[in-house]
Every structure is written in C-alpha cells, then in structure tokens.
Amino acid sequence: MLAPALGALVEYADRPLSPSTVPGRRAGPTIHMTSEYLTNWFYVWSFIVSGAVLVVLILLVSKLVNPSHPTPGKLAHYECGIPPVGSPWSPFAVRYYVFALLFLVFDVEAVFLFPWTLVFRTLGTAGFIEMMLFVAVLVWGLVYAWRKGALEWA
Amino acid sequence: MADANNSVLVILPGIVIACTALLVFMADTFVGRRKEILPWIAAAGLVAAAAVAAAQWLDVDELGSLWDLVTGRGSAVFGGREGEAGFAGMVALDKFAFYCTLLFCVIGVLTIMLSDAYMKKRRDAMGEFYGLLLLVIAGMFGMAVSTDLIALFIAFELMSLPTYVLAGFLRGDVRSGEAAVKYFVNGAFSSAVLVFGLALLYAASGQTNYAGIAEAMSGLGADAESGLTVVALVFVAVGFGFKIAAVPFHGWAPDVYEGAPTPVTAFMSVGIKAGAFVGFLKLFTIAAVGLGDIWTAALTVLAVLTMVVGNALALPQRNLKRMLAYSSIAHAGYLLLGLIATGASLDSAGSSAVLFYLGAYTFMNIGAFGILVWIRNRRAFRYGLDEVAGLARTMPWTAIGMALFMVSLTGIPPLVGFWGKFYLFTAIVDAGMTWLAIVAVVMSAVSAYYYLRVVWYLYFREAPEGAEVVADDAGPALGSAVAVTLAALGVLALGLYPSPLISAAQGALRVLIGG
Secondary structure (H helix, E strand, O other), X not given: OHHHHHHHHHHHHOOEEOOOOOOOOOOOOOEEHHHHHHHHHHHHHHHXXXXXXXXXXXXXXXXXXXXXXXXXXXXXXXXXXXXXXXXXXXXXXXXXXHHHHHHHHHHHHHHHHHHHXXXXXHHHHHXXXXXXXXXXXXXXXXXXXXHOOOOOOO | OOOHHHHXXXXXXXXXXXXXXXXXXXXXHHOOOOOOHHHHHHHHHHHHHHHHHHHHOOOHHHHHHHHHHHOOOOOOOEOOEOOEEEOOOOEEEOHHHHHHHHHHHHHHHHHHHHOHHHHOOOHHHHHHHHHHHHHHHHHHHHHHHEOEHHHHHHHHHHHHHHHHHHHOOOOOOHHXXXXXXXXXXXXXXXXXXXXXXXXXXXXXXXXXEHHHHHHHHHHHHHHHOOHHHHHHHHHHHHHHHHHOOOOOOOOOHXXXXXXXXXXXXXXXXXXXXXXXXXXHHHHHHHHOHHHHHHHHHHXXXXXXXXHHHHHHHHOOOOEHHHHHHHHHHHHHHXXXXXXXXXXXXXXXXXXXXXXXXXXXXXXXXXXXXXXXXXXXXXXXXXXXXXHHOOHHHHOHHHHHHHHHHHHHHHOOOOOHHHHHHHHHHHHHHHOOOHHHHHHHHHHHHHHHHHHHHHHHHHHHOOOOOOOOOOOOOOOOOHHHHHHHHHHHHHHHHHHHOOHHHHHHHHHHHHHHXXX
C-alpha cells in the first residue's frame, strides 16, 4: 500500500496548482509546484553546504597554523575554575521537578500574555475578561500548589 | 467576539465539569480529614452538567417532553435550531453531543460510586483522583462536541493526559507504575501519529473544520482519493486504534489494565473507549464522509485483527482482570463494525448501533469490574480465576451479578449485550459486508468459552482452601455495591426493553448524518 501511496504523494506535490484546488489562495497564473520548490530548496541547500564548508575550513586552518605544546594543565577538563570532584552522574533531589512543573504555570501564561497585549485594544472588554479567566485558572493552580505544600523546601 | 456568550453556552456542560474538577482540587486542601465530601462534589458536578445539557435542549414550557427528547421523538431544539455551533465552528452541541454527554455523566457517576471501596483506603489521594477523573470526562465531552481538527486534538489530549496519572495511581506499586509508564509512552506515541495524520488531512484539504474538509474534498472530485489522503486517514486510524486498543496497537492494554487500580481500569475500558469512538465517529462521518472507501478499508483490517486476536488471547487468561482486558480489546473490534457499516453504506444505522453499544457496554463492563472491586473489598483476592471458584456458596448475590455480566458480555439474550451485538451485526450485514458479520459471530462464539468458564467456576467448582469472607478494615463499601446493583439493573432492564436506548441512539444521529 505504501509504494503507490508514496508515488501518489510525489505526483500530488508535482501537480499544477490551479486556484480552485487550494482554498483561500488568490486567483493567479498556474504555477508548477516542483520548480518553485526547487528554487526555494536551492537557497536552503546552498546555506547548509557553505556553512559546513566554512566550519571545516576554519578548523583546518587553525589546526595547520596553530603551535601545539600540550601540558597536563592544558588538557584538564575546565569548568568555572574548580577541578571537578566525582562523577557528574550523581543523584539529585527529585523535589526539583516540582519547581519545573510550577515554572510551566508561569511559562505558559507568559507565552499567551505577550501576543494578547498586542491585540488588547481590538479584543476589547470580552478579550480582557477571557484573559483574566485564563490567568485566574493558573492562579488557582498556584494556590493549589501552595496549599499542598509544594512551595516548601522540606 | 460577537458570539462569545453564545459560544460559552455551547460548551457549558464541559465548563461545568471542568470547574467542578478545579473545585474538587481546591476543596481537597480545605476539608482536612473530611474527604468523604469530595466524591459527592464530583458526582454533583456531573449531575449538574447532565442537567445543563438537558436544559439546553428544552424550552422552559417543554419540560415534560424530556423523555421524547431522549428517545428522539421530541421537537425540543436548542437555540431554535437542531444544533448550535460555537467558537467559529470549532465545536457544535447537537443531539449527538447531547446523547454522549449524558452517557459520559452516567459513566462518571458509576465510576465515582465504584471507586468508593478503593478510595476509602487511600483517603489522602481522594482529591487528585476525583479531580483528574472529572478532567478526563471534560475531555471526553470535548471529543463529542468537536467539529474541528484542532479542537479534536485538544480534547483528545485532555482526555488522555490525566488518564496516565490515574493508571499509575498506586504509588509504590511496581505494576501500577509500569502501567502508567507503558500507557504514557504508547499514548504519547499514538498522539504524535494522530496529529501527523490530522496535519496531512489539513494539507490535503486546506481546512481544519470538518464541514470545510468535506467540502474541499468533494471539490477535488476524483483527485480527493490521492496518496496524501490515504496516508492521512491511515495515520488518523492508527492514532484512534491506539486509544481504543485495536489490534495491532493493543500491546499496552493488558499490562495497563492489569496494573491500574480496578476502578480506573473499569473507567478506561468504558470511558476512554467511548470518548475516542464518538470523537472519531464525528471526524470520519462528517469530514471524511466522501472518502469512506479509504478509512473503511483501514478500519476493516483493524476490526478483523482485533476481533480474532482479542478473543483468541483472552482464552488462556486465568487472571480475571487480564481476561477482561482482552475482552475489552475484542469489544473494540465489534464496535469498529458500526463505523465500517456507516462508511460503507453512508447509513446512520451503524453509527447509532455504536452509540447503543457504548451505552450497553458501560453497564456490562463497569458491572463486571465492579464485582471484582466488591470481592476484593470483602476478602483477600488477587483477581485469579481459581479464587472465584465456588463463590456461589459463600457470596451468592455477587455470583449472580458476575454471572449476569458474563452472560451479557457473551451476547446471550435477553440481556443488553445481545441487543448491542444484534444492532451492530445487522448494520454490517445491511451495509453488504456479510463476511465481516460472520467473523464477528464466530468470534462471539469463541468468547463464550472464556466468559462462561467464569460462570462455571462460580457455580460448579469447589472453593479453594481459606477463602472465607472477611470484613474489610474500612468496612463494606456501599457506593461500590450501589454501582454494581445499578449496572446489573441496567443490563437487565435494557435487555428486556432496549427500545428507549436504541431510539435515543438513532435520534442522536438523525442530524449528524445525512442532515
């Protein structure tokens, strides 16, 4: 079933786009989809290829012209000045996950609040009430977490 | 924004359920030790939601015609029309959604009563349990009213996410944790496949609205049945198949059903299945109505595999919870027949048979799981088949109830399970797919072995050593007993007189299909 389906997919992508087949598209000259696609993808690929070539080139040049005198101090793993002690795979307090969850409450809120401020005037009173309800539900969740003791470090 | 008030009215039953959930969560932190009130709040919220849904369909002077309305004869209408759309066509409250809302509220109330025995021992977790349960039901309501791909997916997730938590409710129990993780991983995967299918459906039609998709597809004419729509509908069918545990997407079901707390298992096998079925019934029969050939073919494969494998794997099970899990898979296969019949014949008979079967299955399956909860409340019980041997002597009424539900699940008249299968199989024969009906009947006969074996153990086997009835520490759970009794009465009453439910199911679809 898959092979004819894929074939049909390609055929579908290759079909001429007439205004009637794509709802909401303005009437215009018939465009052949493949050529338009290839033009767009050409830019993408040229960016990818030139980016990769540039990285390899810089590393190569630095390798060639750089003097190399390794000492043990230079080869040590370096992080904020203090030598690392023990394995980084140590257990950590699972209670951090509560904070991650609580962070989501405000995170989602902010994601929704910013676009709302842009259309605040257009939406008017109804939009304001709806947003206050949304915030109220999130505050409700925060109060719930508070009452459940999720904010206490114990 | 102009129709803001109107839109809120359309989803008012769902808002009532969701607000009750928030109330239960918050009340949980204020009531201290008096947590017995929480199930009452939850049940009251569900009753209120059902009442709101009913009231929306009635003019004030037509209160007497509620019965006619339920049976589809009534002239009561909502807002002067047959159905009311809201939020720019994202949702629509019609007779179909009305029937489903009532069904979901019945499932919810029965589950709340059933969990009585279970929650008495875990009082600290009552708030989370009932709150999450209500959120799932709000999601199921969303599935019933959605008429847009985006609304459908949000409802689908709202229905799924709290269920993962409920499945893992026995904190510290390894099996319950395993159930939650398996369910979550499988569920997240199926959601991804589903949303991919929905995206491809949008790509094929340029619309997210069901009616818009149908229009765009019919505008494409013969081009509509392209590879893109095939892939899209197959992906949607896969996501749907995961949620209803259709073979070959059933792998998670037995472990999850066995590991989850029994009331949750009862709810999952009935509620989640009902929510998924009504949501996708609407999607397939409205949006993809012109593409019936494609999704009917996909669902036919699923249905045959599900009926055969589900029943075959139920045969060797000696754990009752696991046996009921496989039986639940098999019943999903029977239910698929109704959808296939609708897709093949464009007649609403198959879909109304699905609605009827979901109602019938609610009583049978919640009753069967309820018996397990009840036995466990009365004595040591690990859901083994051998442990119920000779139960008829020690607990005669429980044995009668179990026998009743087993016989009804087999589909033997005069119980409601017979009528459910009768309408489904009639619909598929009328749709011209007699061979599918033959498969279903043969597999029903196979299922008689493992259902009636339970009855055989109950009545004709000697009880094992040390199976005396002992009173539970927490005392007998009246709520569970009431739930099982109501389910038994439902199975009996609807078996002897099924016409109200079937005419309600038919009335619910008069508008949805061909209207």
